[in-house]
Amino acid sequence: MKQNEKIVxxxxxxxxxxxxxxxxxxxxxREKSIRAVExxxxxxxxxxxxxxxxxxxxQPAQEDLYTVGTLAKVKQMLKLPNGTIRxxxxxxxxxxxxxxxxEESIANARISVYEETAEGDMEEKALMRSLIEHFEQYIKLSKKVSNETFATVVDVEExxxxxxxxxxxxxxxxxxxxDILEVFDVKERLQLLISLIQNEQELLNLEKKIGQRVKKSMERTQKEYFLREQMKAIQKELGEKEGKGGEVEELRGRIEESGMPQSMKETALRELDRYEKxxxxxAESSVIRNYMDWLLALPYTEATEDILDIRRAERILNEDHFxxxxxxxxxxxxxxxxxxTRSLKGPILCLVGPPGVGKTSLARSIAKSLNRNFVRVSLGGVRDESEVRGHRRTYVGAMPGRIIQGMKKAKSINPVFLLDEIDKMSNDFRGDPSxxxxxxxxxxxNxxxxxxxxxxxxxxSKVMFVATANSLATIPGPLLDRMELISLAGYTELEKVHIASDHLLPKQIQEHGLAxxxxxxxxxxxxxxxxxxxxEAGVRTLERQLAAVCRKAARILVTEERKRIVVTExxxxxxxxxxKFRYGEAEAEDQVGVATGLAYTTAGGDTLAIEVSVYPGKGRLTLTGKLGDVMKESAxxxxxxxxSRAAELDIDPDFHEKNDIHIHVPEGAVPKDGPSAGITMATALISALTGRxxxxxVGMTGEITLRGRVLPIGGLKEKxxxxxxxxxxxIIAPADNEKDLDDIPDSVKENLxxxxxxxxxxVLQHALVGVKQ
Structure with a gap:
């Protein structure tokens, strides 16, 4: 490599x-530069x-300039109108x-000029070929250099x-x-260029991949946008004002405004995102949509304001129920x-009583007196646990249980919720709903x-649950333990007269169109x-009989054109x-071997005649009348x-060896069971054996022991x-039941x-009368 100095x-x-x-x-x-060119x-x-x-x-100084530059030849000069020179x-x-x-007017430089000399060896030729190949690949990737330029480059031999x-x-x-300009050695310069081109190629490859990904994403986005616009246009033509997009936004807004708990809101939004995609x-889309509808249909913050006016509530309850x-x-x-307090948790009442005494209507009156919404759910015949708790969403046709369904109907978080016929539930292989x-x-x-x-x-927790049942016998103990029991025994004749005249009859007259x-x-x-x-204990049959009277009256008014009908005894x-019935079951006269017992049934209280017949035999005891095991044991x-007390009772001690005894309870098709007929059976037996x-x-109820003690029973009011x-x-009753007198209406106690x-x-002192017949 040759070099010589010059001042230029x-x-x-x-x-x-x-x-x-x-x-x-x-x-x-610049003026100084123009003078240098000139x-x-x-x-x-x-x-x-x-x-x-x-x-x-x-005005750059020497240290402001790079040390290596290029000696060039001015080929042409052209002064431009704006004073510059091209x-x-x-x-x-x-x-x-x-x-x-x-110098002041012009800058000159003393420089050392380098003239390159080619060695022409194999390494140099290999580097030139490699450079051309890499440059060709670079051109294909970048597409910024024309093919004519590449042809020019290929023809260069130096x-x-x-x-x-x-x-x-x-x-x-x-x-x-x-840096390239400052490399004076040709081989080093070729190697540096190859390295730089390789870096550029890698960058171009990455740019190409990124560009392809961006292009695909844009194409997909544009395609989805185009399809959505098409869908909107189609839906508009079909009369559907909004597509799924508008529906999703509407649902999202309803979720935000619903007031549901944070955990439930997160679940709802997550399901909404799935639904949108x-x-x-x-098929899953409709499942999620139904789920969203249920979530949004439930009340979360809506509540009716309790009217805490005790006098008003008492007036409403008295108006609706006697x-x-x-x-x-x-x-x-x-x-x-x-x-x-304004913070008491909702009580859980259980109204127990025979049919027709007004348990369901009483729950409705409670809601009215509290100014709360009322919802009723019947549990009669429910055998499946999922009826209460709902089905898993993985099942076809899944839906919430009756509790959630009831809350949807209630439309408030504090309704009076009636669980009707809670004693009619049962269980099987599908679980225990109770x-x-x-x-x-x-x-x-809860x-x-x-x-x-x-x-x-x-x-x-803000719901007031009220349950109804005809009998407690079929309700499991753990469930009973969670409820406050209130017994509705039934109505007296006087109460029934009031109910009929004040409630039932006006209702039936209106329903039958009678002026x-x-x-x-x-x-x-x-x-x-x-x-x-x-x-009956209630008034359901009474209402049906009044309806029959109204129907007959309506026909008479229409056919005979009478102005007014008065129904009397x-x-x-x-x-x-x-x-249809005899008034009362009391016998017409005192009889031997027949005692009147008092029984408790799901329809209220009832009287039960127990008959005993004694005839010659070998001491066999026969029990008939479809009796249960407990009643047989009482006998x-x-x-x-x-x-054991034959002598004291003036009965032949060997009576059981000489006689057969038959105990029968009439209405043999009706199942009967319970221990409270014990003293009635003993009285009837003693009457038959003594002839008194x-x-x-006299009606009697009480359980008997082998020592003759009388034990307490339940349902004294109904009996x-x-x-x-x-x-x-x-009425003869166990001494321990004397406390139950408070539940019996005064109008009944006056006549008994x-x-x-x-x-x-x-018992025998008050039940047996007269002398041996």
Whole structure:
């Protein structure tokens, strides 16, 4: 490599670099630079081109310039109207700046010029070929260099010129270009260029991959947008105002405004995102949509405001129901505590009583008095646990249980929720629904009730649950333990008359389209209907008989054109036909071997005649009348007691060896069971064996032991009402049941004599009358 020194004018360049063999137009505007170009044109047209380190400097010093530049030849000059000069220069050789000779009018530079010499060895040729191959691949990737330029590059045979030509077509930073310019050794320059081109190729490959991914994403997004727009257009043509997109946004807004707990809101939004991504034709899409509908249909913050006016509530309860003082008192107590605390958890009441006494309508009146919404769910015949807790959403046709369904109907978080016929539930292989109700009816747990369908906890703590049942025998103990029991025994005749005249009859007259004053049913006729056409604890059959009277009256008014009909005791048979029942079951006269017992059934209390027949035989005891095991055991206990006390009772001690005894309870098709017929059977047996008659006016109830003790029984109020209906005058009951007198209406106690006993001997003193017949 040859080098020689020269002094030539210097032209500093800003943001540009000129390689040897490179021809380029330059616009020169600085005064000092213009004079340098003019000086070069006057001499030998040579000028030194060097790049500034900082493009912002107008008067660069030597340290502001790179040390290596290019010796160039000025080929052409053109003065432009704006005062600048456009210069066409051609790079000749690399040159190193040795000294800057800065005169006032012009800058000259003393430089060392390098002339390249090609070695022509195999390594140099291999590097040239490699460079051309890499440059070709780069052109294919970048597509910024034309094929004509590549053809020009391929034809170059000098390695230095090839390197500079390739470098001039690469998109390199100024520092990288300067680094190439400063490499005087040709082989090193070729290797550096190959390395730089490889880096550019990798960058281009990455750009290409990124571009392809972006393009695919954009294509997919554009395709989805196009399809959505098409779908909207189709839906608009079909008359559907909004597609799935609008539906999703509407659902999202409803979720945010629903007031549901945070955990449930997160679940709802997550399911909504899944719903948005699923096609409308997907089966899962409809499942999620139904789930969203259920979540949004439930109340979370909506609540009715309790009207805590005790007098108003008492007035409403009295208007809707006659009697039932104990239940009304309990509701008013709840209202009073609520008024004082405003934080009492909803009580769980269980109204127990025979059919037709007004349990369901009473629950409705409770809701009315509290100013709460009312919802009723019937549990009669429910066998499947999922009826209460709901189905898992994985099942076809899954839906929430009856509790959640009821809350949807209630539309508030604090309704009066009636669980009707809770004693009619049963269990089988599908689970135990009564066990599922344990969580619902536990005030300590129902604030986060879990339904299998909803899956998220739902708060039931503000709900006032009221359950109804005809009998407690079929309700599991754990469920009973969670409820406050209130017994509705039934109505007296006087109460039934009031209910019929104040509630039932006006309702039936209105339902049958009878104008006011067209039909009058006198009180004696109502009492006749109650005594001889119904036999029940409640008033359901009474209402049906009144409906029959209204139908007959309607026909008479239409056909005979009568202005007014009055129903009395005398003409009642014209409307209802012959009497259906005897008023009371009391015997017409005192009889031997017949005692009247008092029984408790699901339909209320009833009287039970127990007959005993003694005839010659070998001591066999026969029991008939479809008796249960407990009742049979009571008969055996009475028989054993009489055998042990035969002498004191004036009975032949060997009676059991000489006679057969038959105990029968009439209405043999009706199942009967329970221990409370013990003293009745013993009295009837002793009457039959002694020949002393039993008073027809006496009814009795009580369990007997082998020592003759009388044990307490349940349902005294119901049994007392049945005795009152039967026309009995005296009731014999266990001494331990004397406390139950408070539950019996005064109107009934006035017409009955109560005898409380603790031993069978006391029973016989009041039950047996007269002498041996």
């Amino acid at each position: 004018p210097l032209l500093p360049l800003r943001g540009i670099l000129v390689y040897p063999t490179m021809v380029l137009h330059l616009d020169v505007g 000086q070069a044109a006057l001499e030998d047209n040579l000028i030194f081109l060097v790049t500034q380190r900082d493009v912002n400097l107008d 210069v066409l220069v051609e790079g000749l050789n690399r040159a190193e700046l040795l000294e800057l000779i800065d 390695p230095g010129r090839l390197a500079d030509l390739v470098a001039s077509h690469l998109p390199l930073k100024m520092k990288e270009k300067q 699923l096609p409308a034709s997907s 009697g039932l003082e104990k239940v009304k008192e309990r509701v008013l107590e709840y209202l009073a505590v609520q008024k004082l 066990a599922a109700l344990l969580e619902v009816l536990d005030p300590e747990q 604030h986060n009730f879990s339904d299998h369908y909803i899956e998220e906890p739902y708060d039931l 006011k004053g067209k039909l009058q049913v006198r009180e004696d006729a109502l009492l006749e209907i109650i005594r001889y056409y119904t036999r 005398k003409n009642l048979q014209e409307f209802l036909g012959r009497r 055996q206990a009475a028989f054993s007691y009489i055998r 008659p039993v008073s027809r006016e 007392t009402l049945s005795a009152h209906r039967a026309g009995l005058k005296k 004599q109560f005898v409380f006993v603790s031993h069978l001997d006391e």
